[in-house]
Amino acid sequence: MSTDAAGGAGRAMVRAEAVHKRFGHVEVLKGIDLEVAPREVMCVIGPSGSGKSTFLRCINHLEKIDAGRLWVDGNLVGYREQGGKLHELPERAVAAQRRDIGMVFQRFHLFPHMTALENVVEAPMRVKGLAKDAARARGAELLERVGLGDRVHNYPNQLSGGQQQRVAIARALAMEPKLMLFDEPTSALDPELVGEVLDVMRGLAADGMTMVVVTHEMGFAREVGDTLVFMDDGVVVEAGDPRQVLSDPQHERTRGFLSKVL
């Protein structure tokens, strides 16, 4: 097996090989094999507890995997392979890997003591060392892009859930990531606010961003997704073209799940 570089031609943005993850005695991921190509939008669906959020968190090393291999853009996540042995990466190197991977959380996790603009410019300034003026100009541009140009000086608690999630997306984009991870980005939103967040994500996908989206929005998966993955009980049960999987699921478990949510 190749050491660091995963695969040759058409290198995958994300490549998972037999990824296992345990919490105590509970095996949450039981061998995940997946590939996300550059510019691909992969939607992951499945019942709660199926491991889909855990898998997403493994991609940027918020969770350590117990077995298998996980690469992002050809680099092993969280480890360095040398002489046939894995070495844990130091904090600094893990942070450097995460810089290129944007993440959007179900509960937004905006920094409540900072305005929308401050939220967006914080990481570019503190992590990338961008100058204040440049960071603020870029931040205002990003907030404009997610439709919040008039909200730059609002604190998160002065924004609706949908607006907060759009700020969170702008905050992740400010680091100019090559991959965006979405962990149920619309699940904590009132139904009438879901659309505005999905619109922003649709725009991102149209611009060619590589995205892995854990979601319950089947409409979004069908319309925007290039691939749909159905996970259950820590394994990938079925993966394929979203329209195909949603209209003609091949597995019993997929059919059972879809009959409940559609």
Next chain:
Amino acid sequence: MATDAPTRPAPPEQIRAVPVRHPGRWVAAAVITVLVAMFVHMLATNPVFQWQFMVDNMFSPPVLRGARTTLLMTVLAMVLGVLLGVVLAVMRLSPNPVVSGAAWVYVWFFRAIPRIVLLFFVANLGALYATYELGFPFDRQLMDLFGFSGDLRFLGLNGNQIFTGFTAGLLGLALSEGAYMAEIVRAGIQSVDPGQAEAASALGMNRSTTLRRIVLPQAMRVIIPPTGNETIAMLKDTSLLIAVPVTTELNFQLRAIGSRTFQIIPMAVASILWYAALASVLMLGQYFLEKRFSRGFGVRETRAQRAARRAREVGGSQ
């Protein structure tokens, strides 16, 4: 109201009920009024208070110097104590059991020791070693072991000079305060949603930036009110410096005047008034600090937002 649409019935007559009487409250108010009157009467008529003498002496130069020493000691001891407390709190939360255990032992020890006892001990450290030297640990033993003689020390301080007066008092109070602040800071850090640190690390921030920029500013909301209490307690505890002794401190100076002139009560009252006044100033400072760190947690319009709104309004009216 009679011109309303005919479909809506006229509102019913407003209720004018006799309110419930509270005779107990009236009695209590009367009792308190009488007690306050008696107290004021006592202050005004008891000749022992010597008000004129008190006013003449409570602002004398040594007392003012004493007030300055007390305030300076309070501020310095709190600054050192807070810094020490942050370090200890971070140590306490470390995954390394030796590091967190050391912080635990420190907090246990210094919380268990009365400040006056600690101050007395620190003031007499000069009797433990005459000189305090910085150097390589176990240098003499190691040099002996390898067949050399001599030592590896590069800084020596006279114990009788450093552990005396102001420095001894500052050291004792700051060490003690560090233990209390460690618990307060730890509670503050733990009150912040773990999702915040997670979001920061997902953005590629390292642990120290996350702590400084994301976690601690939010922890401040929880940290400041008890720290205000600590500061006020510290102001009052500077009167314990008599155990060192630090003679330039406020209470010592006021009592000195009292014992010299045999006017004990007027100077004791002067002391009460001084501490009450200084503590009030500190409480005011706490109020403003709390306001500063509640940013993003109220729904108040911020200065930048107000400016933006005004600019919009002006722009719209043109």
